[in-house]
Amino acid sequence: MVTDTFFAGIVRQAHRLPAVAFASVFLAACGGGGGGNAEQGVDGTDPALVIPPANLIALPAHRGLEPSIALANNGFNDDHFAGAGACSTCHNDEAAEGDKVMVDSMGRDLSIGKAWESSTMANAARDPYWHAVVAAELDRFPTAEREINETCTRCHAPMANDLARKEGFDIQIFDTGSVEDGTFVQGFISRDADDATFNHAMDGVSCSLCHQIADDGNLGTFESMTGGYTVLFSPVKDERPAYGQYADPDVGYMKTQVEFTPVGSGHISTSETCATCHNLNTTPLNEAGEHVEGVSHFAEQATFTEWQNSDYRNGGPQQAQCQTCHMPRADQDVSIASAGTAPPRPNFAEHSFLAANTVMQQMMDDYRTQLGVPEGVDFQESIARNRAFLAESADVIINNTAVDGDNLVVDVQVINHAGHKLPSGYHSRRAVVHVLVTDANGQLIYENGKVNADGSIDGVADDTNPHVFEPHHNVITDATQVQVYQAITGDANGDLTHSLLAATHFLKDNRLTPVGFDKNAVPDDVAVAGLATGDENFNQGTDLLQYHIPVNGGVAPYNVVVELLYQPFGYGHLQDLFTRSDEIDQVDQFRTIYENTTLRFETLASDFATTN
Numbered sequence: 001m002v003t004d005t006f007f008a009g010i011v012r013q014a015h016r017l018p019a020v021a022f023a024s025v026f027l028a029a030c031g032g033g034g035g036g037n038a039e040q041g042v043d044g045t046d047p048a049l050v051i052p053p054a055n056l057i058a059l060p061a062h063r064g065l066e067p068s069i070a071l072a073n074n075g076f077n078d079d080h081f082a083g084a085g086a087c088s089t090c091h092n093d094e095a096a097e098g099d100k101v102m103v104d105s106m107g108r109d110l111s112i113g114k115a116w117e118s119s120t121m122a123n124a125a126r127d128p129y130w131h132a133v134v135a136a137e138l139d140r141f142p143t144a145e146r147e148i149n150e151t152c153t154r155c156h157a158p159m160a161n162d163l164a165r166k167e168g169f170d171i172q173i174f175d176t177g178s179v180e181d182g183t184f185v186q187g188f189i190s191r192d193a194d195d196a197t198f199n200h201a202m203d204g205v206s207c208s209l210c211h212q213i214a215d216d217g218n219l220g221t222f223e224s225m226t227g228g229y230t231v232l233f234s235p236v237k238d239e240r241p242a243y244g245q246y247a248d249p250d251v252g253y254m255k256t257q258v259e260f261t262p263v264g265s266g267h268i269s270t271s272e273t274c275a276t277c278h279n280l281n282t283t284p285l286n287e288a289g290e291h292v293e294g295v296s297h298f299a300e301q302a303t304f305t306e307w308q309n310s311d312y313r314n315g316g317p318q319q320a321q322c323q324t325c326h327m328p329r330a331d332q333d334v335s336i337a338s339a340g341t342a343p344p345r346p347n348f349a350e351h352s353f354l355a356a357n358t359v360m361q362q363m364m365d366d367y368r369t370q371l372g373v374p375e376g377v378d379f380q381e382s383i384a385r386n387r388a389f390l391a392e393s394a395d396v397i398i399n400n401t402a403v404d405g406d407n408l409v410v411d412v413q414v415i416n417h418a419g420h421k422l423p424s425g426y427h428s429r430r431a432v433v434h435v436l437v438t439d440a441n442g443q444l445i446y447e448n449g450k451v452n453a454d455g456s457i458d459g460v461a462d463d464t465n466p467h468v469f470e471p472h473h474n475v476i477t478d479a480t481q482v483q484v485y486q487a488i489t490g491d492a493n494g495d496l497t498h499s500l501l502a503a504t505h506f507l508k509d510n511r512l513t514p515v516g517f518d519k520n521a522v523p524d525d526v527a528v529a530g531l532a533t534g535d536e537n538f539n540q541g542t543d544l545l546q547y548h549i550p551v552n553g554g555v556a557p558y559n560v561v562v563e564l565l566y567q568p569f570g571y572g573h574l575q576d577l578f579t580r581s582d583e584i585d586q587v588d589q590f591r592t593i594y595e596n597t598t599l600r601f602e603t604l605a606s607d608f609a610t611t612n
Contacts, residue, residue: 059575060582067128067589069372070192072202079237080166081159081200082258084122087207088113090257093338101335101344110334112207112351117374118382119353121205123364125157126371128590129428129569131189132577134173135586137501143289144501149173153201154227155277158209160188160201162231171197174586202372205277208260211242213273215265220272225279225304243268246336246345253340269349271314274322275304278425284492284504292492295504299525300489303424306526310541311516312419318515320419325389326354352382354389356423357568361386362599387602393418394512394604396433396564399544401611406552408437408446408611412545412562416512421526422485423511423566427503430486430570431512431604432457434563435547439554446549449482455571455600460484462572467496469572472510472531472538477548485511485543486570488530498576505529515541556612563606569594 075085091112093102102110116122124130134152138145149172153161157171164171175190177183191198212231218224234240238259249262267273280301284292299305304322311318333344364371365379393416400411414433416422423429434449449457456463459480461470469488473481489503490496497503510532513519519528519539528538537544551558574594581588 059578062581062591062595063588064592065585065588066592067131067367067370067586069126069189069202069370070198071372071374072199073193074199074203074206074374076196076199077258078163078196080163080231080233080240081206081212082208082260083199083203084113084116084206086258090337090339091207095338100338102338104330104334105332110330110348110350111338112336114378115351116207116353117377118361118379119351120355120357120360121353122203123360123371123373124155124204125153125160125201126204126364126373127156127360128363128367128371128586128593129360130156131173131586132584132590133500135584136577136580137499138174139580139584140499141285141289141501144285145176146170148501151227151282155205155280157188157201157204158227158277159203159206160197161227162209163197163200166233208242210273211244211268212240213243213268213276214241215243215267219267219270220275220304222281224272224276226281227277229273229276245269245347245349250337250340250342253342257339269321269323271304271307271322278303278322279305282501282503285501286492292504295492298503298505300427300500300503301425302526303420305523306420306424306514306517309517309522309526310419310514312514313516316516318419322419323349325419327351328354352385354386356386356390356393356429356566356602358383358386358390358602359568359597359599363593363597366597367593390566390602390604394422394431394564396562396605396607398560398562398607398609401558401560401609403551403556403558403611404548406550408547408549408551408558408560410435410547410549410560410562410609412547414512414543414545414564414605416514416541419514421511421513421517423568427487427489428570428573429566429568430484431564431566432460432485433483433545434565435549436561437549437551437554438559439551440557441555443554445551445554445558446479448476448479448547449565451565451567451601453598453600455567455569455574455594457482457484457571460572462488462570463575464572466498466572466576469496469508472508472535473545474535474537475546475548483543483545487511498573508532510538510543512543513539513541517541557610558612560609560611561606562608564604565601566604567601 074083076083077086092114093100093111104110138148153171161171172185172187173189174187176185188197188201213229214232216230238255240260241263242260243263243265245268247264249264251262254260254262281297282300284295284298286292307313312320327349330348333346334348335344361379361383364373395415397413399413402409423431432449437446438444451457459482461468470482470484473483487506488508490505490507491502492504506529508530509528532538577587578591581591
């Protein structure tokens with residue numbers, strides 16, 4: 001039997017011994033290389049995990065591939081959609097400084113197209129991580145090829161997906177088959193601006209997609225999610241509706257310029273519209289690529305449902321829509337177009353689509369040529385705004401510090417200010433509590449949750465081996481225990497999986513809940529999972545932690561810094577993905593980009609205290 005003492009010792013050795021030596025210690029003690037895959041404790045204590053040897057999965061040689069995506073033409077305007085270039089003709093302000101009309105009180109340019117083009121929504125189809133994950137799933141489940149291509153493009157390349165539906169052809173992301181044996185089928189990623197599907201796809205989540213989502217009475221229901229939005233077809237081109245937030249749009253000018261009829265409709269400003277893509281339900285597959293019997297769906301992303309169970313929900317004490325935070329309102333009346341006769345409008349919603357993935361934006365900036373990013377897109381301005389946005393998402397508070405013998409006891413409170421779990425969305429994301437203690441001489445005497453240059457975090461079990469994961473903690477007594485807020489998925493066999501389509505449930509979900517979210521009274525799709533379910537200090541948007549830190553040999557007073565750090569890409573998750581980089585080009589391409597990107601995390605919040 002593996003004991004808690006053995007586990008603590010073996011993890012400590014993992015940090016001191018080379019991989020081969022560590023493997024020998026582990027195998028000798030356990031009589032083999034088997035491993036645990038979930039939190040084992042049921043009483044709220046930290047489990048005795050059986051961890052496979054460190055670096056058990058050796059990565060293949062890195063081929064150093066890079067993506068090669070052509071520049072698209074976003075000025076198209078066909079029977080169904082118009083590209084962002086067509087919309088930006090009027091909704092960007094190209095006037096000289098001082099003459100602009102699309103500005104806030106500080107003179108900041110609020111051009112819609114410029115704000116949108118650097119967002120992750122605009123670049124959803126260029127996203128190299130999405131390419132890698134989809135390619136890996138296609139390789140893992142070849143019999144589900146059509147289903148994967150259809151489902152994954154519904155929200156990442158929505159105009160191309162809807163075009164394919166209306167025109168009656170199958171959509172495909174990557175090339176398949178071979179020219180030699182006559183089975184070659186070209187995916188849209190390898191095409192160029194001469195191809196309509198490519199242009200529609202590479203415009204991402206674009207203007208005329210969102211503004212054509214109809215209020216068909218289905219919004220907010222299960223059926224409307226996972227890309228279940230409706231874009232109506234109009235046989236008369238200039239009668240295509242373009243829904244907007246204002247009740248009295250300038251109809252004639254827009255019909256003349258881009259052949260859309262603006263329609264005022266409040267649904268465009270509601271969370272229910274966002275939910276069509278930000279609640280994602282999958283139909284899990286087994287090893288044979290068949291639907292798992294008895295599992296109707298897996299709520300892989302449920303940001304909307306998280307919001308519905310928070311104080312920010314409709315009718316809640318802090319009611320706010322998704323757009324309230326992610327599309328902040330201008331501080332003065334703003335002309336929403338640089339041409340036409342529309343007067344300045346109140347409460348204009350900026351189209352910056354503030355979000356958390358600054359790392360992806362940095363990747364887009366660094367690899368703009370390889371990813372087909374148009375000239376002039378200002379990612380750095382967007383990163384700066386998103387960084388400020390993230391700084392409002394959480395708080396870390398040191399409630400108390402006290403010296404108890406040779407230990408410094410630190411009580412920490414972590415508070416989520418987002419209207420959904422933090423982090424929400426795809427399960428590659430995580431937040432970690434980082435603690436630093438220095439003494440009166442400035443000597444570092446303790447660190448917990450250190451992020452390394454490669455993105456790994458010292459002491460986190462899944463960063464030592466992606467087949468296991470770090471348990472949820474309440475009291476931390478050792479630097480090998482790290483509080484990581486994350487979602488870990490399991491498959492139909494109860495084993496940890498990093499595959500989106502193999503996942504049937506969460507083995508661990510201790511992501512910080514939003515205020516008003518009672519973990520004991522929420523739907524199964526957003527339930528807390530793992531040891532956090534039994535932690536009475538984890539609920540309603542708050543987590544309370546206590547650290548017992550050895551300070552023997554240190555000189556008082558002690559300085560304590562606590563930070564909450566956020567990573568869009570967990571290191572262990574990526575190591576599992578990169579094991580396939582020798583056989584899947586898109587995985588190796590993303591590996592190249594990741595390894596050449598130095599931005600690994602963002603700091604959401606911090607606090608400081610001194611104690612004698």
